[in-house]
Amino acid sequence: MRPPVVAEYTLSSTEAEHIQSLAESLDVGSVDDERFLTRAAVWAGELPRNLRAFLEDFRATEGSPACRVAGLPVDSERMGPTPVVAGRRRSKAASEIRAELVAVLLSSCLGDVFGWRLQHDGLLIHDLAPRPEHEDTGLGTGSRQHINWHTEDSFHPCRADYVGLLCVRNPAQVPTTIGFLDISLLSDADRRMLAEPVFTFKPDPSYFVSDAEPFPGPDRGSILYGDSADPYLRFDQDYIDLPADVAGVEDAVACLRRAIEVNLIHLSLRSGDFLFLDNRRAVHGRASFQATYVGTERWVKRVNITSDLKRSRHLRGSASDRVIRV
Numbered sequence: 001m002r003p004p005v006v007a008e009y010t011l012s013s014t015e016a017e018h019i020q021s022l023a024e025s026l027d028v029g030s031v032d033d034e035r036f037l038t039r040a041a042v043w044a045g046e047l048p049r050n051l052r053a054f055l056e057d058f059r060a061t062e063g064s065p066a067c068r069v070a071g072l073p074v075d076s077e078r079m080g081p082t083p084v085v086a087g088r089r090r091s092k093a094a095s096e097i098r099a100e101l102v103a104v105l106l107s108s109c110l111g112d113v114f115g116w117r118l119q120h121d122g123l124l125i126h127d128l129a130p131r132p133e134h135e136d137t138g139l140g141t142g143s144r145q146h147i148n149w150h151t152e153d154s155f156h157p158c159r160a161d162y163v164g165l166l167c168v169r170n171p172a173q174v175p176t177t178i179g180f181l182d183i184s185l186l187s188d189a190d191r192r193m194l195a196e197p198v199f200t201f202k203p204d205p206s207y208f209v210s211d212a213e214p215f216p217g218p219d220r221g222s223i224l225y226g227d228s229a230d231p232y233l234r235f236d237q238d239y240i241d242l243p244a245d246v247a248g249v250e251d252a253v254a255c256l257r258r259a260i261e262v263n264l265i266h267l268s269l270r271s272g273d274f275l276f277l278d279n280r281r282a283v284h285g286r287a288s289f290q291a292t293y294v295g296t297e298r299w300v301k302r303v304n305i306t307s308d309l310k311r312s313r314h315l316r317g318s319a320s321d322r323v324i325r326v
């Protein structure tokens with residue numbers, strides 16, 4: 001039997017209460033505190049054993065491109081309105097800090113959380129909530145425009161190995177798009193072409209801070225990599241340049257898109273759902289929706305997770321600094 005696209009784990013109420021008590025026992029004012037981050041994997045050892053086994057299977061077997069943990073303690077009532085302001089300027093209720101601690105503890109079962117200096121103020125947890133100024137952009141903080149499916153931050157060699165999306169609220173049931181590549185749908189010639197390092201991967205506008213800050217540069221590489229029979233994927237259809245001088249490359253990319261699009265699924269996250277995407281195997285996006293900005297609408301917290309912090313050491317201030325300067 002084929003493994004599910006999204007492996008599911010539903011917490012029992014006992015497990016959810018245990019996680020809530022664990023988060024309450026931590027005397028931590030912010031998940032961005034380096035001392036907390038250095039202990040996060042230790043505290044994650046106190047998460048329910050069956051949950052840790054589920055996440056470890058997801059990580060170690062790569063059986064499914066995504067997994068979802070449902071029933072996490074996220075007290076969305078007490079967390080207050082969906083934020084319209086970004087970044088560090090906002091104070092957070094204790095319940096929100098607890099939800100973020102829970103997000104980091106679960107994420108720490110898969111790797112180390114990290115952030116980007118130029119994205120969401122360098123915070124480790126990004127608030128994906130609609131902002132008026134982004135309404136017509138295909139960004140996590142947009143709304144009226146859908147987000148085309150993509151792997152996250154395809155432009156950067158240190159991009160996440162996993163992306164976590166913890167849902168605070170989603171009353172209009174806006175669906176998240178999830179997909180994967182069925183490699184059996186690609187010809188050998190297309191596979192070879194897509195594995196050539198001739199593509200230019202560009203950053204998306206979520207990295208734009210101001211004209212005074214340099215925008216990160218692009219990176220060249222292949223779309224498919226790893227095992228040629230079961231390859232990993234790096235692709236954002238909106239932020240890629242194809243080589244002008246390679247015959248057949250456009251057709252190969254069109255075939256790739258079709259081989260992903262035939263299997264797309266749409267899943268509406270509910271409050272307390274934590275979706276993990278294997279950023280080498282899964283693509284994801286989001287449908288459009290009508291934002292109201294009255295504080296009641298969709299709010300998802302995004303986490304970047306790496307399997308290998310050392311890969312970005314030259315771009316971070318110290319071994320324990322989790323923010324990549326791009």
Ligand SMILES: NC(=[NH2+])NCCC[C@H](N)C(=O)O
Pocket residue numbers: 138139140141147148149150152153204206236237238239
């Ligand atoms: N094809 C796209 N729209 N890609 C952009 C994805 C969203 C972007 N990474 C963000 O942080 O908001």
Ligand SMILES: O=C(O)CCC(=O)C(=O)O
Pocket residue numbers: 128139140141147152165175176177284285286300302
């Ligand atoms: O909000 C979602 O469900 C996905 C958002 C997304 O793809 C992103 O922000 O990069």
Ligand SMILES: [Fe+2]
Pocket residue numbers: 150151152284285
């Ligand atoms: Fe994304």
